[in-house]
Amino acid sequence: MSQKYADIIIDISHEGVDRTFEYKIPETLADRVQVGSVVKVPFGQGNRTRQGYVIGVKETSEWDPDKLKNILEINEKAVEVEGNLIRLAEWMRETYGGTMIASLRTVMPVKEKVAGRKAKIDVMDEVPEFAPVGELTREQAEVVSTFESDYDRGIRDKYLLHGITGSGKTEVYIRLAEKVIAGGSSVIVLVPEIALTYQTVARFRTVFGNRISVLNSRLSKGEKFREFERARSGETDIIIGPRSALFAPFEKLGLIIIDEEHDGSYKSETTPKYHAREVAFERARIEGASVVLGSATPSIVSFYMAEKGDIRRLTLKSRASGGELAEVTVVDMRDELHQGNRSIISGELYRRLKDAFEAGEQAMLFINRRGYNSFVSCRECGEVIRCPRCDVSLSLHGNAKLMCHYCGHTEAMPSVCPKCKSKLIGGYGTGTEKVEAEVKKLFPGIRTLRMDKDTTQRKDSHGKIIDAFRRHEADCLIGTQMIVKGHDFGNVTVVGAVLADLGLFDSDYESAERTFDLLTQAAGRAGRAEKKGYVVIQTYQPEHYSIITASQQDFEGFYQYEMAYRRMLRFPPVYELLGVLVASKDEAAAAELSEQLSDELKSRYAGHGVDIIGPAEAVIYRIDEVYRRTIYIKSDSVDKLSEITGYIQNRTLELSDIEVQTDLNPLRIV
Ligand code: ADP
Ligand code: ZN
Ligand code: ZN
Numbered sequence: 001m002s003q004k005y006a007d008i009i010i011d012i013s014h015e016g017v018d019r020t021f022e023y024k025i026p027e028t029l030a031d032r033v034q035v036g037s038v039v040k041v042p043f044g045q046g047n048r049t050r051q052g053y054v055i056g057v058k059e060t061s062e063w064d065p066d067k068l069k070n071i072l073e074i075n076e077k078a079v080e081v082e083g084n085l086i087r088l089a090e091w092m093r094e095t096y097g098g099t100m101i102a103s104l105r106t107v108m109p110v111k112e113k114v115a116g117r118k119a120k121i122d123v124m125d126e127v128p129e130f131a132p133v134g135e136l137t138r139e140q141a142e143v144v145s146t147f148e149s150d151y152d153r154g155i156r157d158k159y160l161l162h163g164i165t166g167s168g169k170t171e172v173y174i175r176l177a178e179k180v181i182a183g184g185s186s187v188i189v190l191v192p193e194i195a196l197t198y199q200t201v202a203r204f205r206t207v208f209g210n211r212i213s214v215l216n217s218r219l220s221k222g223e224k225f226r227e228f229e230r231a232r233s234g235e236t237d238i239i240i241g242p243r244s245a246l247f248a249p250f251e252k253l254g255l256i257i258i259d260e261e262h263d264g265s266y267k268s269e270t271t272p273k274y275h276a277r278e279v280a281f282e283r284a285r286i287e288g289a290s291v292v293l294g295s296a297t298p299s300i301v302s303f304y305m306a307e308k309g310d311i312r313r314l315t316l317k318s319r320a321s322g323g324e325l326a327e328v329t330v331v332d333m334r335d336e337l338h339q340g341n342r343s344i345i346s347g348e349l350y351r352r353l354k355d356a357f358e359a360g361e362q363a364m365l366f367i368n369r370r371g372y373n374s375f376v377s378c379r380e381c382g383e384v385i386r387c388p389r390c391d392v393s394l395s396l397h398g399n400a401k402l403m404c405h406y407c408g409h410t411e412a413m414p415s416v417c418p419k420c421k422s423k424l425i426g427g428y429g430t431g432t433e434k435v436e437a438e439v440k441k442l443f444p445g446i447r448t449l450r451m452d453k454d455t456t457q458r459k460d461s462h463g464k465i466i467d468a469f470r471r472h473e474a475d476c477l478i479g480t481q482m483i484v485k486g487h488d489f490g491n492v493t494v495v496g497a498v499l500a501d502l503g504l505f506d507s508d509y510e511s512a513e514r515t516f517d518l519l520t521q522a523a524g525r526a527g528r529a530e531k532k533g534y535v536v537i538q539t540y541q542p543e544h545y546s547i548i549t550a551s552q553q554d555f556e557g558f559y560q561y562e563m564a565y566r567r568m569l570r571f572p573p574v575y576e577l578l579g580v581l582v583a584s585k586d587e588a589a590a591a592e593l594s595e596q597l598s599d600e601l602k603s604r605y606a607g608h609g610v611d612i613i614g615p616a617e618a619v620i621y622r623i624d625e626v627y628r629r630t631i632y633i634k635s636d637s638v639d640k641l642s643e644i645t646g647y648i649q650n651r652t653l654e655l656s657d658i659e660v661q662t663d664l665n666p667l668r669i670v
Contacts, residue, residue, distance in 0.1 A: 003024060004025040004030055004057060005023065005024060005025065005059075005061045006058075007020040007056035007100075008023055008054055009052060010051075010052050022063055023070065024070045025070075025071055026071060029073075029074055033054055033071065035090045036084065037053070037054040037075075038051060038052075038075040038080045038082070038083050039051070039053075039071045040071070040074075040075065051075070055086055055090070055104065081232065081250065081251050084283075085107045085108060086107075088107055088247075088283050088286060089103035091282050093272065095272075096274050097662040106244075107247045108247070109221060109225045109228050109247070132207075133168070133320075136168075136171065136175070137168065139318065140175075140316065143172050143314045144172060144176065147159065156284065157290055158290070158305075159291070159311065159312045160261075160292075160293045160294075160312070160313050160314065161294040161314045162294075162313060162316070163316030165296045165524025166319040167296070167316035168320030169296075169316065170203050170259075171320065173189065173259065173292070174207050177208075177255065181211075185289070186236075186237050186253050186254060187256075188246060188253065189204065189238065189245070190242065190276055191259045192242065192259075192265045193265060193462075193482070194214070194215070196482055196485045200240075200259060201214060208238055211238060212237070213239040215239055215241025215245045224244075227239065227248075228247075231249055231250050234251070243266055246276055246280060253289045255289055255290050256284055256290075256292070257294065258294065260294070260485065261294060261298065262299040273664065275665065277293065277299075277302065293311070296520060300559065301572060304573040324532065325523070326523050326524075326526040326532070326534060327535070328536075328551040331346040331539070331542075333346065333499075333538050333540050334540060343438060346538050349498075353442075353443065354443070356494045359493075362469070362472065362476065363496065364483055364489075364494070364495045364522075364525060364526075365476060365477070365478045367432060375393035375396070378417035378419065378422055379426070381417060383417055383420065387406065389409055390404055390620065390625075391623075394411070396431075397433075435478050435498050436478045446476055448476045448477075449474040451466075451478070462482075469489065470489060481518050484518060484525060485521065490531075492525060492526060493531050493533050493534060494535075495522050495523065495526040495533070495535045496536045497522055498538055500539040501539045501540055501544065501547065511668075512544070513546075515546045516546040516558050519537060519550035519551070520550045520555070545557075546558060575635065576635055576636065576638045577633070578632070578633040578662060578664055579631075579663040579664075579666040579670065580631040581618065581628060581629070581630055581662075583626050583628045583658070583661070584626065584627060585625055585627070585657070590627045591629065593652075595615060597631060597652075598612060600651070601644065601647075601648075605633075605640070610633060610634070612631065614629070617629060618630050648662055
């Protein structure tokens with residue numbers, strides 16, 4: 001038998017994650033040592049025996065085999081949590097590309113000096129207690145008992161909890177978590193941005209007290225490490241947090257819950273570009289845990305898996321508190337214009353707001369994106385002011401500052417057109433600031449709060465704005481889509497989507513899905529208590545299927561339309577998609593490499609169930625003076641795409657001054 005070698009890291013929790021050591025695998029252990037194995041090795045001066053983790057096994061070594069030491073023994077009983085996480089990292093590297101170190105750094109928080117003082121009090125430390133809910137509804141009880149009886153019989157499965165807004169999914173999660181914890185296992189709960197899912201977190205904290213860790217994405221590395229240590233030592237049974245909470249080192253994991261599973265924040269934007277749902281499935285498989293995905297608007301991907309029978313579907317069709325869904329009106333903004341209304345608030349929305357404010361009720365208005373359309377242009381010559389470093393227009397902030405949302409470049413608003421010197425230069429459009437100004441003009445005396453990236457720069461500003469609104473210190477909350485997620489405000493009776501179709505102009509294949517999700521979730525914010533809710537959707541595309549089905553809160557209708565489109569264009573989830581981005585400051589080098597790469601891929605893979613599209617310029621060709629080209633690869637086999645990822649990785653490993661990134665099933669075409 002040929003000699004095999006292992007890459008080993010000695011102390012996983014230190015910076016040493018960067019450094020691996022090579023050892024020989026003795027023949028007696030050859031078929032047992034694998035990635036993730038816990039082994040004993042001689043290490044350092046005097047060859048003290050230390051514990052190490054195998055992160056790679058290979059047939060060759062660059063070192064002189066005589067100088068390498070042997071692994072002493074394998075600790076087979078130690079199904080150590082680190083071993084499992086290393087196996088997970090290995091799977092991530094294979095699936096998403098990138099280096100093993102990058103994957104390890106994702107799954108293992110590195111120990112850093114934790115400041116002695118207590119971390120600054122976050123608003124989440126002061127969340128009010130929420131009164132226990134009482135008895136489950138019949139629907140909730142059915143879902144819980146389905147899970148419980150599976151769990152008791154040792155069945156670990158994947159579930160999709162599809163429950164309309166207000167159906168009481170949080171209560172179900174809590175019961176499932178209690179069940180699993182009572183059986184001696186631990187629970188991970190993922191939520192989108194923690195500050196935006198305030199109430200969910202507050203409910204969990206009320207029930208689990210000091211047995212729960214709340215992982216805020218803004219915690220320092222040291223603070224996060226400390227929370228992970230609490231999980232490892234058994235001090236906590238449950239952790240709630242964003243994507244990275246997925247890697248909490250619980251020794252005995254029983255359940256991973258992903259709330260609002262359709263949310264875009266579950267996809268990592270940095271290498272490895274993993275999706276929390278996929279990684280959760282894999283971690284659960286390795287460790288024998290169940291996964292529960294929950295949403296009022298499941299992702300097309302999850303629903304498709306449920307239809308194929310890969311995920312078990314559980315449904316909540318009615319509101320837990322008995323309230324009715326809001327009444328939704330779609331307003332065609334082209335008609336408004338014909339009728340002489342030039343305001344960004346339609347007649348219908350105006351009347352609803354007026355009624356609500358007069359009754360002492362509150363309203364929420366949102367647009368799809370910060371600074372949309374707030375570009376500056378010249379009415380004389382049409383010149384648009386653009387970023388000098390990127391292929392995008394600059395956005396107007398306040399009335400004196402122009403800013404690039406891609407590279408952060410700022411400049412002063414010019415007083416005359418830089419091209420023709422006309423004074424008729426200005427910002428047009430409907431940013432959140434503009435909506436706020438309009439509301440103040442239409443309803444003098446109404447108190448407004450604005451929530452967008454500009455007003456939430458500070459650590460706990462989200463929570464403060466939400467709190468102030470909850471205490472009715474303002475009548476109208478205006479913001480980007482971030483105001484729509486998950487909040488439950490009893491006094492809000494009107495929700496207005498000031499411009500609903502912005503997302504539909506995006507170049508990406510998920511834009512209809514996001515528009516549907518956003519509008520359906522938004523509609524769920526109105527009239528959550530006893531009061532009837534009204535939702536006004538303002539759009540220039542009232543005939544679009546995502547708008548029609550959202551206004552009817554018809555998820556399955558939307559799903560049918562959307563799947564027809566995905567099938568036709570061969571997009572996920574019907575096909576798997578691999579995005580390849582080639583980026584360089586050297587424009588010619590990026591062009592040349594992307595051509596070469598595409599040719600190579602075509603000659604190696606095209607035809608065998610693989611389509612290769614491109615290269616093409618990225619949608620935004622230049623960002624911060626870096627030129628970007630893309631290649632897209634479609635296949636019905638995810639393994640084929642992993643193989644291609646590996647090929648690209650090896651092919652481009654040694655390149656400098658040019659970056660090649662792969663992204664499996666990207667959420668958007670870049
Ligand atoms: P979802 O997450 O499904 O949108 P929530 O979990 O936020 O819904 O629940 C909506 C509201 O219904 C909350 O105010 C919650 O306290 C209440 N609720 C949940 N379950 C019950 C129940 N069994 N009986 C009465 N009210 C409930
Ligand atoms: Zn001009
Ligand atoms: Zn820029």
